[in-house]
Amino acid sequence: MSAQSPATAPATGSKLPWIIVAALLLVVAGGAGWWFMKGRIAPVEQAAADTPAASIRKPAQYYLFEPAFVVNLADTDAVRYLQADIQVMTRDPETVKALELHDPAIRNRLLLLLGQQSAHQLAQRSAKERLQERAKAEVVAVLRAEQAPDKVEAVFFTSLVTQ
Incomplete structure (x- = not known):
């Protein structure tokens, strides 16, 4: 070994x-x-x-038209009135400023729109919802005509009284 x-x-x-x-x-x-x-x-x-x-959701801001809208309704059988409190919702601070600036022109267009309604129409929820959409379109149309920010998300009736 x-x-x-x-x-x-x-x-x-x-x-x-x-x-x-x-x-x-x-x-x-x-x-x-x-x-x-x-x-x-x-x-x-x-x-x-x-x-x-920009897609991060900003908090809602509301613009209240004051004083309340008061118009004669388009009823032919009787004299009827509508009183409405209207608020516009946006998430854009520049749109709020534009609403304040163009308040008189927007109020005029909304008064004309409201005066075309009848008490019978306003008794129906679907008619109120259509009126909201038409009111939103009127607000946006005024802002666009003035070349102002127009990021309006909704128009709300916070009070709607017919008499």
């Missing part, structure tokens, strides 16, 4: 190759994971980048 010297003994316990293999596997796995997640996250990030910052 020949005894081997420690210098010529085979390196059966060397861990260096295993450490190198493990490190390479970690790098490859990390790269693959990064590539996979980038492919999944990128569309979400792109969609967020495509969404304009």
Whole structure:
């Protein structure tokens, strides 16, 4: 039996190759994971980048036309009146300023619109809703004619009394 010297003994316990293999596997796995997640996250990030910052919903602001509107209704069988409190909703501060500035012209158009109604029409909910849409269109038309901000979302009747 020949005894081997420690210098010529085979390196059966060397861990260096295993450490190198493990490190390479970690790098490859990390790269693959990064590539996979980038492919999944990128569309979400792109969609967020495509969404304009203006789409963040601002709080509603209301503009009340004062005093209340009072008009003769278009009824032919009797003299009837309508009293209405009207508010305009917007989320744009510049539109609120435009409503204040052009209040007289808007009031005129709304008075003309309200005076075309009859008590029979105003008794029906669907007619009131159509009137709201027409009132909104009148408000927007005045603002556009004045080249003012016109981001009006709705017109509300906060009081509507016929007599």
